[in-house]
Amino acid sequence: MRTRFIEQLNDLHKSAGQPSYARMNQLSVELGVPRELTKSTISDILAGKRLRPPEWEWVSSFVKVCETQAVRAELSPVLVPLHEWERRWREAQAAQGDAEPSSAAQERRRRYVGEYGRTGARLLRGADEGNTEACFQLAVILLADDHAEEAEQWLSQATRAGHRGASLLHGNPLARSEAIELAFRYGSAYEAEGPAKRPIAAFFYGLAARCGHLEATAKLRGETPSALLDLGTVAPAAPSLGGVPALVAFG
Template sequence: MIDDSARPGGSEDFIAALNAFYVSCNRPPYRKLAELSEQLSDLYGKRGLPVLSATAVFEVLAGRRKRLPSSAWVASFILCCQRRAWETGVLPVDPGIEALPSWQARLRAAHGPPAPRRGDRSSAACETAVPGGRAPSVPGARTPPDAETDPAVPLRLTPSHRAAIADYGEHGRELLDRAPTGEPDAVYRIAVLIGTDPARVPEAAALLIEAAAGGHPGALDLLDAGSGDLDHRHAAAHAYRLGEAAARTGSPATALAYYRAAVQGGRLDAAFKITEILQDAGTEAPASWLAPAGDHRNTEPPPHNT
C-alpha cells in the first residue's frame, strides 16, 4: 500500500493519479458516474457532495481545468468510480469512504510546491482503492481529436440535420462542408443552431459532446451551463453571441443565421437585430424568422449553474 500522505505535490501528478484510478476502475462511462453521484447520500450517508457532470469529468481528467478539483468533487468522483467498479465485477468489494482520506491527503499535497519532473508520471496508480490497477500510458481519459495520435473523427449528420442547417443559407452550407471532417468548431456551431429548437435538444447535446471531446471551449461551456442537461435557452444565448461576433466582423449573412436561431430559442431581442440588418439591405424579414419555436419566449437563459 502506498503512503499517499508522503507523495510529492504537483497538479499534473494529481490529475495523472486520477486518470490511473479511473483506468483501474475499467473506465466507467462519464454519464454513469453522473448518475451514481446522485445516489451518494443514500449509498454512503455523505451529504453535500456535488453531483458530477459528464463534461466536468472529461475536463478534469483531460487536464483542461485551470484549477484542481475541489475536495468534495474528488470525493464524489472516487466513490462513484469505486461503486461502478464493484457493480461491474472489477472490484470484489466496494471500498467506500475508506479510500477518501488518502485521496484528500494527495489533493492537499498537490496544492503544495510543484514536484520535480519525473520520467514516468503515470506510476501514480491508486493501489489503495484498486489493487493491481494499471496506470494509463498517456495521462487523460481521452486524447483530444486534434492530437497527432488521434485524428478527428468524421461527423455523420442525418438528412434531417442537414436540411435544418442548410435552411440557414450560405453559412449553413459552409458548416455542412466543414462538418464531415469532425472540425470541433463546425460541430459546435451546428449544435448551437439545432439546439435552439426545443424539440431537438437531445440531438444537439450529442453533437456538443463530440465538439467537447475535441476541446472546443464553447461546447464545454454550453454543456456545463445546464449541469449536463442542455437547455434550448442556453443554446439561444450562444447563438446570439455568435451573431453579435459575426455582425462586428462585417458578416451580416452569418449574423442573420445565428440571430434567426436565437429567436427560435426565445431570444426576442435577436428579432430586432434581424430587422436592422434586413432594413439596411432594403428587404423585410419573413414572419417565420421573427417568431420563437412554440411558446418559448424567454429573452434570457436560466441561471448558469456553477
C-alpha cells in the first residue's frame, strides 16, 4: 500500500509537468502551505527511500503545490479532491500500522522536544517517516547523551535500511566516543550549509562540547582548539570513525 501511494504521488508530480524540486520548494514557501517542501525530502519520498508514508501535512502541501504548478503551466491534469488524497493516505498509514500515534509515541515525541528541542523534534519526525539519515542522527545524539540502549534501536532501523554509518556503529564498544566525534562533524556539515542551518549546527556543536570535545568547545567559544588544550580545559576528542561516509545534513 505504501508503494502504491508513493506511485500516486509520483503520478501527480508528472501531471504537473515534473517541476524541479527547487521550484516545488519555492512554491511551497510562496503559497504558505502547512509544510515547506525541502528538496531533500521530496527526493527521498518520491524515490521511495522512506520506510513509512509521509505525514498528512506534507502530503496536503505537496498536492497543493503540484496543482498550483499545473494551473500556472496551463496544463490540464485530472485533479483528485483533497479528501480523496486523505483517504489514500489513511489507507497507506493503516497498512503500515501507523493510523494513529500511540501514547508511547506521543510521550517519546514530548521527551525528545524537551531534551533536544526543535532539532530533536525534526529528526524524530523524519525517523518516524522512515528516513534513514534521520534515524542515524538520532542515534548519534542518543549515544553521545549516554542513552545507548535507545540509540541501538535507531541504529538497528538504519542498519536494516542500508545506512553504512549505522552498520559501523551498531554494537561498536567505542560507539559513544565515535558519536561525540560525529556530533562535531554534523555541526560542521550543517554550518557549511549556510545561515539557515546554523541553529542545527550550534545544537550539534553544543552536544559534542558537553561531552568534552575540544574543537566543538572552541567553536562555541570562538577560540582555537590549541588554546583550550594548553589551558587543560577539555580533553582531546576521540579519533573519528574512519569508515563512515561523508556526512549528509538532513532536511
